Amino acid sequence: MGRYLIKNGHLIDPANGIDGKMDILISGKEIFEVAADIDINSKNAKDADIIDASGKVIMPGFIDLHVHLREPGFEYKETVMTGAMAAAKGGVTTICPMPNTKPVIDTPAKVKDLLGRAKEAPVNILPVGAITIDQDGVDISDIAGMKEAGAAAVSEDGKSVMNTWLFRKALHEAAEAGMPVFSHCEDISLADGGVMNYGAKSEELGLPGIINAAEDVIVARDILLAKEAGCRLHLCHCSTADSVLLVEMAKKQGLLVTAEVCPHHFTMSDDEITEDDGRFKMNPPLRSRADVNALRAGLRDGIMDIISTDHAPHGTEEKAQSMLKAPFGIVGLETSFALGYTVLVKGGYLTLPQLVTKMSVNPAKVIGIDKGNLAPGKIADLVIAGIDTEYRIDSSKFASKGRNTPFNGMKVYGRIEKTFTGGEIVYDYNK
Ligand code: DOR
Ligand code: ZN
Ligand code: ZN
Numbered sequence: 001m002g003r004y005l006i007k008n009g010h011l012i013d014p015a016n017g018i019d020g021k022m023d024i025l026i027s028g029k030e031i032f033e034v035a036a037d038i039d040i041n042s043k044n045a046k047d048a049d050i051i052d053a054s055g056k057v058i059m060p061g062f063i064d065l066h067v068h069l070r071e072p073g074f075e076y077k078e079t080v081m082t083g084a085m086a087a088a089k090g091g092v093t094t095i096c097p098m099p100n101t102k103p104v105i106d107t108p109a110k111v112k113d114l115l116g117r118a119k120e121a122p123v124n125i126l127p128v129g130a131i132t133i134d135q136d137g138v139d140i141s142d143i144a145g146m147k148e149a150g151a152a153a154v155s156e157d158g159k160s161v162m163n164t165w166l167f168r169k170a171l172h173e174a175a176e177a178g179m180p181v182f183s184h185c186e187d188i189s190l191a192d193g194g195v196m197n198y199g200a201k202s203e204e205l206g207l208p209g210i211i212n213a214a215e216d217v218i219v220a221r222d223i224l225l226a227k228e229a230g231c232r233l234h235l236c237h238c239s240t241a242d243s244v245l246l247v248e249m250a251k252k253q254g255l256l257v258t259a260e261v262c263p264h265h266f267t268m269s270d271d272e273i274t275e276d277d278g279r280f281k282m283n284p285p286l287r288s289r290a291d292v293n294a295l296r297a298g299l300r301d302g303i304m305d306i307i308s309t310d311h312a313p314h315g316t317e318e319k320a321q322s323m324l325k326a327p328f329g330i331v332g333l334e335t336s337f338a339l340g341y342t343v344l345v346k347g348g349y350l351t352l353p354q355l356v357t358k359m360s361v362n363p364a365k366v367i368g369i370d371k372g373n374l375a376p377g378k379i380a381d382l383v384i385a386g387i388d389t390e391y392r393i394d395s396s397k398f399a400s401k402g403r404n405t406p407f408n409g410m411k412v413y414g415r416i417e418k419t420f421t422g423g424e425i426v427y428d429y430n431k
Contacts, residue, residue: 002423003027005038005045009053009384013060014353015361015373024058026380029423033376053384056417059356060372061093061123061381063363065182066157066236066260066308067333069095069125071117073102078313078401080114084121086311086333086400088427091383091416094124094363094371095311095333098157098182099135106130106141108149115150122426124381126152126367128182131170137161140170144177152367155182157236160218162188164225171229180232180366185218185243186284195323197270197285205276207323212240212291215284219243223250223257232256234366237310239265239284241294248303258366259298260306263332263339266295268406278319278326279406282312286406300349305362307355309336313402331402335393337385339407341414352387380423389415 004026011022011034023038024031025045038045064087070078078086080097087095097114099105105114111127118125129146131154133139143154154174160183161167174181191214196202198209219235223246226233235247238259250257264282269289273280280286298304312329319326340359344350350358364372371381395408419427 003048004051005040005048006051006053006058006384007038009056009058011058011374012353012356013374014357015060016375019353024374026420026423029379031374031376031378031380034374051384051418055388056384056386057352059383059385060360060374061383061419061421062091062337062359063094063371064092064308064311064333064336065096065234065306065363065366067095067097067311068100068313068329069097070101070313077315080117080121080125082399082401083311083313083333084118084123084125086331086398088122088419088421089399089416090333090335091337091385091419092123092333093381093383093419093421094126094369096126096128096152096367098128098155099130100158104130104134106133106135108142108145111146111149111151123421126150126369128152128157129154131156131161131181132166135159137163137166140166140173143170143173143179147177147179153180153182153234155184155236157182157184159188160184160186164221168225168229171225171231175229175231180234181226182234182236183222184236185215185222187214187217190214190217195281196273197287199270199288201270201273205273207276210285212242212287215240216242216246219246223255226257227253227255235259237262237265237284238295238304239287239291241291244294244298244303247298251303258305258362259303260308261295261299261304262308262310263336264330264406266292266299267339267343268292276322278321278323279330279404281323281326281328282310282330283328296344296347296349299344299358305358306366307336307340307358308363309333313400314404316403319404330405331398331400333400334398335405335407337416338393338412338414341387342412346413380420382420383416384418386415386417387413389413391415
């Protein structure tokens with residue numbers, strides 16, 4: 001196993017209160033030493049590869065609780081390997097793939113099969129199991145068994161468990177098993193076949209809209225049920241101003257509730273949709289400017305704790321259609337840090353340590369893993385980035401099979417230079 005001495009970088013390690021110039025020595029899988037100046041001739045560093053990180057920041061690897069890998073079943077959209085390579089390129093060293101594959105990941109055996117497929121991947125993969133068998137909303141899956149098999153959480157992502165009685169029962173079983181529930185909040189009857197946000201823009205384009213309440217009523221329902229069950233609840237892809245208010249209420253009550261915001265929802269509003277183009281279609285949809293501002297404020301005020309992508313790759317032809325026909329979803333793994341840094345840090349909503357907390361420290365806490373921390377003895381999952389580097393997002397260079405992003409061509413700051421997983425370099429911009 002290799003040794004690396006990263007010199008002259010600016011270390012941002014919020015878990016240990018570090019925001020300053022520090023050298024890091026990696027030995028094997030672990031961080032060996034963190035100090036202001038590690039001598040390259042010292043006993044432990046002398047045969048290490050030296051990496052000069054002058055002008056760069058070093059952060060714990062990002063942890064994305066919400067990605068879609070599409071394997072098994074939809075390998076033309078993404079495989080475990082291509083999705084993991086996209087993660088490495090985005091500085092993301094741990095990903096939680098959602099279970100809406102074919103077949104659905106709904107048994108301990110299927111969790112183990114996915115973990116087997118993930119063995120050679122360049123990042124850590126912690127599967128999310130389905131709440132109900134085949135995500136049919138009829139029979140609750142073996143939540144305790146899937147936890148035993150290595151699943152990090154359960155989720156019905158792609159939809160909500162609309163039967164409230166059944167969902168309550170699942171929350172109780174999850175609480176019993178100590179398993180977090182990741183909730184996609186969407187009342188399917190209120191969504192009413194909409195393909196974008198309901199508002200002036202959907203009227204202008206003549207497309208069916210999705211009202212905010214389709215999300216809000218389920219956010220409220222799930223918070224109340226999680227309170228009753230004593231279950232850890234993580235709210236996926238919150239997109240509305242009222243979701244932020246409801247999460248604030250839950251936090252005031254001290255509930256085990258966390259909430260994620262996706263980069264697209266804090267970056268772009270529906271008035272920026274220029275035409276009926278499938279690349280602007282995701283679920284929940286891009287909302288109004290007022291919602292975008294509420295999400296940014298919620299992140300700033302510590303109400304919204306997590307940034308995850310809902311990385312949802314699809315085939316180019318599928319997404320080239322009208323929003324009426326294209327599938328929901330955009331890719332996100334290779335643009336999340338740059339969008340977070342450009343919009344939230346440069347935009348004055350978060351400090352860089354706060355952004356790192358929402359992309360690494362807090363997600364680790366939700367699923368209870370010992371990551372998001374670069375102290376000596378911890379696993380060396382980390383990322384080196386150039387935050388002053390300005391460039392244009394170029395989807396043709398993505399490692400993901402998915403090219404479906406509304407951000408192609410956007411000017412951003414923050415380039416991932418190197419990603420380490422378990423002490424190994426799994427992505428290098430210069431190679
Ligand atoms: O945009 C989305 N895409 N939202 C979802 O909830 C599902 C996802 C997918 O699987 O494509
Ligand atoms: Zn979802
Ligand atoms: Zn999703």
